Amino acid sequence: MAITYSEEIQVERAKTTKINSVDFNNLAFGKIFSDHMFVCDFEDGKWQTPKILPYQPITLQPSSKIFHYGQSIFEGMKAYKDENGSVFLFRPIDNCKRLNISAKRLAMPEIPEDYFMNGLKELLKIEKDWIPTSEGSALYIRPFMFATGEGFHASPADSYKLVIAFAPSGPYFSGDVKVLIEEKYSRSANGGVGFAKAGGNYAGQFYPTQLAKEKGYQQVIWTDDNTHEYIEEAGAMNIFVRINDTLLTVPTSDRILDGITRKSILKIAEDEGIKTEVRKIKVSELIEASENGSLKELFGAGTAAVVSPISGFGFKGKNYDLPKLEDTFGARLKKRITDIQTNKAEDPFGWRIKVC
Amino acid sequence: MAITYSEEIQVERAKTTKINSVDFNNLAFGKIFSDHMFVCDFEDGKWQTPKILPYQPITLQPSSKIFHYGQSIFEGMKAYKDENGSVFLFRPIDNCKRLNISAKRLAMPEIPEDYFMNGLKELLKIEKDWIPTSEGSALYIRPFMFATGEGFHASPADSYKLVIAFAPSGPYFSGDVKVLIEEKYSRSANGGVGFAKAGGNYAGQFYPTQLAKEKGYQQVIWTDDNTHEYIEEAGAMNIFVRINDTLLTVPTSDRILDGITRKSILKIAEDEGIKTEVRKIKVSELIEASENGSLKELFGAGTAAVVSPISGFGFKGKNYDLPKLEDTFGARLKKRITDIQTNKAEDPFGWRIKVC
Incomplete structure (x- = not known):
């Protein structure tokens, strides 16, 4: 037996x-x-x-x-x-x-x-x-x-x-979250351990994050270590970008954590009829979208952070504020995932497991 | 007081x-x-x-x-x-x-x-x-x-x-040391923590080193994470290359540890009248030098490893053996540094400190 x-x-x-x-x-x-x-x-x-x-x-x-x-x-x-x-x-x-x-x-x-x-x-x-x-x-x-x-x-x-x-x-973040897009430091290397939830990946982020905090930002958006032209993740969360009515996030790689909240949010967004794109995102695209008004939302997604709206970002000494929208993708997706997690809504995806 | x-x-x-x-x-x-x-x-x-x-x-x-x-x-x-x-x-x-x-x-x-x-x-x-x-x-x-x-x-x-x-x-290595030049995995990122003696830098090397060991190599020579075209360090030691009668090592950077044995060996070599060059070294240069016979020695330098001769290296499935020389730079430099460390020789550099 x-x-x-x-x-x-x-x-x-x-x-x-x-x-x-x-x-x-x-x-x-x-x-x-x-x-x-x-x-x-x-x-x-x-x-x-x-x-x-x-x-x-x-x-x-x-x-x-x-x-x-x-x-x-x-x-x-x-x-x-x-x-x-x-x-x-x-x-x-x-x-x-x-x-x-x-x-x-x-x-x-x-x-x-x-x-x-x-x-x-x-x-x-x-x-x-x-x-x-x-x-x-x-x-x-x-x-x-x-x-x-x-x-x-x-x-x-x-x-x-x-x-x-x-x-x-309680919640991981208290208050407003602003992020700094990193131009100098890096979180991970090609062929490195960035995709792993390894302790060392976190210690390496603390000093650059401290520098960002001194400038008024709570988190760093990491960029690729070679060119710093592409956004990657925020260390404690993956990043989602809404440009007009399309929700974007970058593909996972050996430098980026395969976030469970990230992939769940993608699935829920599709289920909600939101157009999604998983592709590389240039920092310059983000700046341009902010400047021409097509950048509607920026939010982080992670188990600890759940869905955390980002109110603004900094890059090369300049601040870019996100618009204050009434009905956001972020809030909608956060409610839906939280409702599934807490058994307040149907779970068509088979994600929720009852323990007792 | x-x-x-x-x-x-x-x-x-x-x-x-x-x-x-x-x-x-x-x-x-x-x-x-x-x-x-x-x-x-x-x-x-x-x-x-x-x-x-x-x-x-x-x-x-x-x-x-x-x-x-x-x-x-x-x-x-x-x-x-x-x-x-x-x-x-x-x-x-x-x-x-x-x-x-x-x-x-x-x-x-x-x-x-x-x-x-x-x-x-x-x-x-x-x-x-x-x-x-x-x-x-x-x-x-x-x-x-x-x-x-x-x-x-x-x-x-x-x-x-x-x-x-x-x-x-006792000695860090027992027996012959062969190294594999890494083509896929990386030790560190630009803007990362590779120059720090951080625990996480070591854990990330173990798996690729295990793979190298399975192929008969004791250590990995890391290459830059972007192109894998340039040699960096071996994780437990910095790398020296002798081409004809010139001793080469790569410059330290934010990806490479500023080894104390490394810089001491450079100083001693100069003192011994050995021509030294600190510059980037391409993997292709190493291969070419091995093939045309100008590659005379390869050794690692570190506190644990002291000066460890490397008998051969692997790259893209091929083995390159180093010649077996009688009188090597490696042996000469190892004797000199060890003699200084153990008070068997004069210390013109002021490195040795008497404790008691």
């Missing part, structure tokens, strides 16, 4: 809960963590018994390769609760598949989908009271894997740890 | 030593660690009291940003002991400066040079018996800094930990 992995998970319950100290109506993003976490270690060439443990510190040797050689990857997901208290995930298999794409590129072990999914579902069942239901909030899910194996030798580690932790979270 | 930082270091001695269990004549690279480590935490906007502690595990919250956003940098240095038992460092200030260059690019705090140098020297005094003296071995020194601050939000951490740990080590 087949034993499912979920039956094999070792569960150790926390003796107390922190839930009563949490103000679920005033949640920051990713700052409070639930009572339990899922942990699975890769040792001796295989994934060991998965465990659900009280959320607790991780102890590592100073020579663990996570501290030296950057073998760390993660995913971002959300769980939602509907009016009846049912719990849902959104396209979770896609996150697992992408985690494994990242793992392969960083020479880390791939996690079997059932290990991942069963662990996540079991943890969600235990933590379902941690899912916030107020407008714009959700239970943010952070699966991450890193090298635990030791040695001051630049080679892949021989052991790894996968953790899934939960953070009940 | 000025209080030096070294007087302020809190020292907690280990109760026992592991030193008697170590076979100093058969050392691997970076696998055994000495009894103590230097630790300094950056919290509340400043570096806290530096400490020397027994070498011990590090405990972190699962939400520490090292696990998520790749804020991790390191350095590689060595300490040497001469016949009289005196202890030396080689250009250590350059490592501290480069650590701070890396820190800035990854939006991490810079460490004051005296904090770094005093901590390192004090630790060396305590651990001087750990410095191996057998041919080709040294005490490998690994300073590293990483984000400890918490949160599932892609922004710089608010706290960091700097650690300096020691590993008595």
Whole structure:
């Protein structure tokens, strides 16, 4: 008889809960963590018994390769609760598949989908009271894997740890989002790791983003590292551009993350009868469209950011404001995807998975 | 009165030593660690009291940003002991400066040079018996800094930990080194973090290096991500090329690490009357030189690798063997730099620093 992995998970319950100290109506993003976490270690060439443990510190040797050689990857997901208290995930298999794409590129072990999914579902069942239901909030899910194996030798580690932790979270951005189109720094190389959700891709963005913040922008729109003529992504989100009534986004590549929100928004837009185009977008095209009035909207799309309207962008020292429209593609698409995620609308795409 | 930082270091001695269990004549690279480590935490906007502690595990919250956003940098240095038992460092200030260059690019705090140098020297005094003296071995020194601050939000951490740990080590490479010139994957982008000793730069190299290993090569020579026409560096070392009697290496850039061994080798070569050229090198030039017999030597240079002769390289499925010369630039330069490092030769450059 087949034993499912979920039956094999070792569960150790926390003796107390922190839930009563949490103000679920005033949640920051990713700052409070639930009572339990899922942990699975890769040792001796295989994934060991998965465990659900009280959320607790991780102890590592100073020579663990996570501290030296950057073998760390993660995913971002959300769980939602509907009016009846049912719990849902959104396209979770896609996150697992992408985690494994990242793992392969960083020479880390791939996690079997059932290990991942069963662990996540079991943890969600235990933590379902941690899912916030107020407008714009959700239970943010952070699966991450890193090298635990030791040695001051630049080679892949021989052991790894996968953790899934939960953070009940409010919106990722507070207030207006303005972006700076980058002319000097770059996020990723051709043939590099830009398509992977690798820790190192984020650290490299912080300094240029700090410089942008000093100029009044919250995020950077990255451009290709060779010419800086083409827009790529914004680091925490993919970018959508509305020119007249066409919704544009750039194709994914080995430099650009294959965002799950990105591809869902494309699908929903098509379903809504919005004309979409997936093609390269020149910075000069954006400037021109802004100047001739055909640039109607700019927004970011990502699990954390959901759909985040951008109110203006900067390039070569000049600011370009987006028009303030009443009925935007962004708002329409955000409502539709959020309604699907939270079981307020039909899901013709088969994306929503009921957990319990 | 000025209080030096070294007087302020809190020292907690280990109760026992592991030193008697170590076979100093058969050392691997970076696998055994000495009894103590230097630790300094950056919290509340400043570096806290530096400490020397027994070498011990590090405990972190699962939400520490090292696990998520790749804020991790390191350095590689060595300490040497001469016949009289005196202890030396080689250009250590350059490592501290480069650590701070890396820190800035990854939006991490810079460490004051005296904090770094005093901590390192004090630790060396305590651990001087750990410095191996057998041919080709040294005490490998690994300073590293990483984000400890918490949160599932892609922004710089608010706290960091700097650690300096020691590993008595033998040679980095064992046996023949063959390299593959990369045609598809890349190490770094223009405007990226390739010049920084950032953890993420290493993780991204592992998978392409694994593929190279499967073809019988130990390292990859990276090429520019745009055209793959120009050689850059080998990830664990900078690359030197001898064509006839000229020693060539490529200029450093924002994609290439400013190697301390690299610049020392250039200086020594000039001092030895070897003609040097620092300029871009096309892969096609290397192939042509190999085919017409003018390519005499290829070697890597780095703190871990010292000077590592390369016996052959691969490109587009073809192997190119280097000639087996009697008296090589590589061997001559390696002897000279090692003699300076270990106090066997005069140091006209002022690179060697006596610690105790």
